[in-house]
Amino acid sequence: MFGGESSDVGLTGYEIKQRADRTLRFYWVSPAMSQIYTELDRLSRNGYVDGVDDTTGKRTTRRFRITAEGRESLEAWLHTSEHEFPILKHPIALRLMLGSLMGPGEVVSMLDVYVDAVAERRKELEAVREMLGDDEALAYPARVADWGLAYYDAEVEIVEKLRRTL
């Protein structure tokens, strides 16, 4: 998922953050910097990743790579663990719930703003989708992106229908 070529020198925490901000945020959250580094430390302590000082550049940084043990553990997780149900935190739905405390026009404009925001997100995800292309090696990430795009389309349709009932 991250990494691409696995023969490379690994990623810095900063780079992981950037990748998460670009892609992971669409179906998970963008982890905080603090979270990335503490997690890398912990993974490192448990032998799942290996952090190596990279002194080739002007500046010494730590680059992390997954270890064989880490990869095994990841695969074991993929095979065995429970599939949790997605969690959604939907501020617009939360506000709509209290629509009776807002003016009717206010509800409509809230939904309009939301539809625009979804369209914007969709555009960003589409850029990611295009980067993935139809490379066989990236087929699964591409499917995830397609899923996201279809979700945004459905969301817009639902909200526009809902809007008409107001």
Added chain:
Amino acid sequence: MFGGESSDVGLTGYEIKQRADRTLRFYWVSPAMSQIYTELDRLSRNGYVDGVDDTTGKRTTRRFRITAEGRESLEAWLHTSEHEFPILKHPIALRLMLGSLMGPGEVVSMLDVYVDAVAERRKELEAVREMLGDDEALAYPARVADWGLAYYDAEVEIVEKLRRTL
């Protein structure tokens, strides 16, 4: 949203938890008990809710009601605050991303299990929707529930289409 009749004696933390578990979880999270009580304490300190000892039963409990100040503040929040974009944590999409590390059959069965889980969720939400009926006073919560139902339908459709591409 909670409360219904606002002339009543208010709700205990426990009751709030139950209501959240029944409805809020569909578009937000079920807050932990600890979170509910600490938040009630904080709201109380800031004058947004009023906690009154209820000694009418065999057992003394605290019942919380929103204050006038709390209601004003809630409405101000509804009118002014920024609309954040929904946050999704989607374990199935996350795993699908790593589909190349799973067997193809494993991916398919993961999606099947997920579709079943969505159907189950949908049923639970449908029960909530039926409780809301077509009472004008509950029109907004009912719309939120309808939104959720439509979302689940879209999700199933998307996943089934995706499944066919594998």
Added chain:
DNA sequence: CAGACGTATTCCTAATTGGAACAGTACGCT
């Protein structure tokens, strides 16, 4: 009247969030 279950609250610990703070590097501008 013991045991199980629902109600009600408190407590504890870990994880997550959301930065700010700090420091080095690159790059263009004057």
Added chain:
DNA sequence: AGCGTACTGTTCCAATTAGGAATACGTCTG
């Protein structure tokens, strides 16, 4: 050459959230 600004990289801190365990009390049932 020196300056400012932006990017890269890491650490640190405080507040919030999460997830339950623990503790009671009440009620109902066999």
